[in-house]
Amino acid sequence: MSSKTLMITCGSVLMLAAFFSLLPTPDTAKTPAATTAPKTAEPASFVLGPVQLFDGETWQGQRYIEVQQGRISQISENPIQNELPKLDGEGMALLPGLIDAHVHTYNDALELAPQYGVTTVLDMFMSAQLMKPLQAGRDETPNQQRADLYSAGTLVTAPKGHGTEYGMPIPTIETPAQADAFVAARIAEGSDYIKIVYESAKAPRKMFPSIDEATLSAVIKAAKQHGKLAVVHISDQQSALEAVRAGADGLVHGFIESRVQQKLLDLMKAQKVFIIPTLAVHEAMTVRQHNNKYVLNRADLKLSANQRHNLKQGFTQFNIPPALFDNLLYNTRVMHQHGIRILAGTDAPNPGTAHGISLPLEMLLLQQAGLSIDEVLKSATSVPASSFGLKQAGLLKVGAKADLLLVGDVKNDLTALLTPHKIWKNGVRINPIVSAEASKVSAGLLADFAQSRKTLQGLGISASSDSMMQGQSSANMSWIAEGYQGAGAIRVDGAIKPGFSYPWSGLTYLPGKSMEQGADLSTFTTVSFAIRGTPGTYQLQLFSAGSMMPVGADFSVSNDWQVIKMPLSQFAGAELSAISMLLWSASPHASKPEYFLELDEIHIN
Structure with a gap:
């Protein structure tokens, strides 16, 4: 294994997170990627039991636990009798968060x-x-879902x-x-x-x-x-x-x-x-x-x-x-x-x-x-x-935050952790996140650029390069009147240069109503586009919604217009149900850094 492997592991998230935040996008109202379900009425003070208690160090047997204002106030072998709401632990395992x-x-x-x-x-x-x-709030017990x-x-x-x-x-x-x-x-x-x-x-x-x-x-x-x-x-x-x-x-x-x-x-x-x-x-x-x-x-x-x-x-x-x-x-x-x-x-x-x-x-x-x-x-x-x-954190004891995880028979099977029953943070029940649905896309033409750079579906297309991340590459987009079949097309003139860990330069197309949502392409089998430009090998990369790492496949370009048909099966690992972006990029291994591409008639079928 090379040292570079782990080096890239630890830093790529930072780079690509910033990449998403800096991408140029049209002025369109954003739809949130995910929301939490409405807050429950469960208070930050309650009694929970009976549970099989693992306190972070040992199994304590059947216990009842009292929470007051987001902190553990009592742990008892016997049912706790008071005015607080009683939550049934159903004899499940209770762990520290x-x-x-x-x-x-x-x-x-x-x-x-x-x-x-x-x-x-x-x-x-x-x-x-x-x-x-x-970091704010971690020493207190605010009502939070994080x-x-x-x-x-x-x-x-x-x-x-x-x-x-x-x-x-x-x-x-x-x-x-x-x-x-x-x-x-x-x-x-x-x-x-x-x-x-x-x-x-x-x-x-x-x-x-x-x-x-x-x-x-x-x-x-x-x-x-x-x-x-x-x-x-x-x-x-x-x-x-x-x-x-x-x-x-x-x-x-x-x-x-x-x-x-x-x-x-x-x-x-x-x-x-x-x-x-x-x-x-x-x-x-x-x-x-x-x-x-x-x-x-x-x-x-x-x-x-x-x-x-x-x-x-x-x-x-x-x-x-x-x-x-x-x-x-x-x-x-x-x-x-x-x-x-x-x-x-x-x-x-x-x-x-x-x-x-x-x-x-x-x-x-x-x-x-x-x-x-x-x-x-x-x-x-x-x-x-x-x-x-x-x-x-890390222990269930009196005075600790009520960060609680209620699960099935984890004492004998760790896979129970994959399906938690209930979770509390500071005594407040964690609500399930409900992901927003990806945008629906109609089969056929996504963009033809006949009259302008505007696309028929999705948020639009723009030039993109690693210059936004202090890299040395560049990309400039323009609309041209002479495209694949006589009408207009999109042109990018750019250069891809070393100086950044993941050099890129090209065109980005956003097929959904927002980057966060993405578009559902799971029912389609092929993406195609007409293209010509500086001869060489280029790459189409698919980004899944919210993800930091694309999945790419190579294609070749010549001086003459040609239609490239790429099976979506080529992009193994991409989550096709929520594709946020398509990126046509020059190769960092190109013999010359300068290039141009002309792109037209993007289809999904």
């Missing part, structure tokens, strides 16, 4: 998470500007290192002398802990510049002096060893290129270092069977188009041998056997993961790695809470 120890937060992440009982998330890189307002957020904010990285390549300007660090001021600045922005990106000079493959070992040590020392945890992003065993040796409190990824060596095990145990192996995203890079087995083939699970699309994806372009995933399972098992704390974290919403539902999937993989069910439950409750110093 789950904690996802590795996410990246944007868009509706905090609303999606509690749909599957994830009431607290630990973010590992996000915009400091966005972070601050989302998870509590703790975040590293801006990560610590070298100039041109991982985290700098996604179009979001961030500060970087070069020398040990800068460490104290750099860490102080992150804390001033609101970072709850310090996340550091590190690749050893001895790493098997070094794909990005990295801070050196001396700077790593200085940053970790500064974090501890400021009373903050220092957690380190690594992607190979040598980097992990050096990070632990430098004093890291935790590792936020596992590694799959090798099996863990005794010297690393001994050092992690001696220094009480925890690890978040992020099995789910690694499984999606390699084996790619887990999501199909437990989720994608089940009609009873209510997944949004975005979630379904993301769960179908994986970093297939890296061709990582599936057998390497066995290394990560082995490493996780052996670390656990040596008493090293294992925390459940998903790295959502990277390809192969989705906020909320991927945590139960991660927990099933931890069980596959050799943890018992009780140990898995602790890895998503009390262990991350104690590891990150969260005082009000």
